[in-house]
Every structure is written in structure tokens, then in C-alpha cells.
Amino acid sequence: MQLDATDLKILDYLQTDGRISNQELADKVFLSPSSCLRRVRMLEEAGVIHHYCAVIDTEKVGLEVDAFVQVTMRRDVEQWHENFSQALQQWPEVTGSYIITGDANYLLRVRARNLKHYSSFVLERLYKTAGVLDIRSNIVLQTLKDTQQIDTALLEE
Structure with a gap:
């Protein structure tokens, strides 16, 4: 999908405030409310906007430990990747999981x-x-x- 300058502005505003009204967003990007809504829906349907969420202050909700964990697997265990991938989906402590290069197979973010x-x-759980x-x-x-926001300047040529 080819994004123009208006699309990038829309993305910037939505990343900062996902609850912004369509009217306010339209005013900020100089579009009519209907044109703005059409663009937002197009970005959602194309998967550019994956979902909306609230960002929680982990300390305020009592999650004191934040850890990055490198996990190395034994390759002689049958279906090690599939089994591990399935297991980590059941662990609420894992808030991010990545296949990585280097000595380890995975990098987990654990809260x-x-x-x-x-x-x-x-x-x-993990060792077992x-x-x-x-x-x-x-x-x-x-x-x-610590942000999920993408600086849209990275997307400009």
C-alpha cells in the first residue's frame, strides 16, 4: 500500500491518541470528516492499523519485574519450535516473543x-x-x- 503525507499524518495522530474523534482528526489533517473516516477505514482494512489498545503503566498495576529472556533450544527434540511456540501462547507473563539471530533461538519479554x-x-514453566x-x-x-509508536519519518523516502 502506498501511503501519502496525509495518511502518515493520520497515523501519527492515531498513534498518539487512538481515541481522537474523527472530527478532530479530520480538522488536524485538513480533510472533511467523511474523507478522513474513509482513509482511516482503508488503513484498517489494509492492515496498516493492526488494532487499538490502551497502554498500561505496569508499575501502577503491580508488575515490578520486566525481563528479557534468551531461550536456546535443543534441536534433537522433535518439533521443538512448534511445541515451544504453542506453549508460550499460554503464558500471560510473556508479553513479547521473537525468533532471533545469534546464539539463542528466541527472545522473550517477560513481566x-x-x-x-x-x-x-x-x-x-520455562525450564520444564x-x-x-x-x-x-x-x-x-x-x-x-519503550514505545510501540513508529515515527512515520522512517516511512518517507
Whole structure:
């Protein structure tokens, strides 16, 4: 899909405030409300806008531990990737999972109430998953930047 400058402005505003009214968005991007709504729907239907969500302050809801975990798998276990992928879908502690390059197979972002909860997750679920060979945890001490927003300047040529 080819995005023009107006589409990029719409995306910028929606990333900042997904609850902005169509009228306010239309005013900001200099479109009629019907044209603006048509463009937003086109962006949604094309999958450019995947979904809308609220961003939760994890500390305020009691999730004290944020960790990045590298998981290395044993390749001699049959269907290790499929089994691991299926298992991690059942773990609410895992808020992000990625197949990566390097020594490990996966990088997980794990959120937990406290260190005891995190430890229980690692020992009782992660290590007990068939095929897991090694786990390397990195506990976040301080977050400097954490966003899902895409700077639309990256999309311009």
C-alpha cells in the first residue's frame, strides 16, 4: 500500500491518541470528516492499523519485574519450535516473543509481579518445556525508552 503525507499524518495522530474523534482528526489533517473516516477505514482494512489498545503503566498495576529472556533450544527434540511456540501462547507473563539471530533461538519479554513470581515462571514453566536447553535472563533496571509508536519519518523516502 502506498501511503501519502496525509495518511502518515493520520497515523501519527492515531498513534498518539487512538481515541481522537474523527472530527478532530479530520480538522488536524485538513480533510472533511467523511474523507478522513474513509482513509482511516482503508488503513484498517489494509492492515496498516493492526488494532487499538490502551497502554498500561505496569508499575501502577503491580508488575515490578520486566525481563528479557534468551531461550536456546535443543534441536534433537522433535518439533521443538512448534511445541515451544504453542506453549508460550499460554503464558500471560510473556508479553513479547521473537525468533532471533545469534546464539539463542528466541527472545522473550517477560513481566511478573515480583522476583518470586518471575522465578516461579522460569523454574516451573520455562525450564520444564520440552527442548529448552538454556535460558539467559536480563532484568530491566530502568526503562529509558519503550514505545510501540513508529515515527512515520522512517516511512518517507
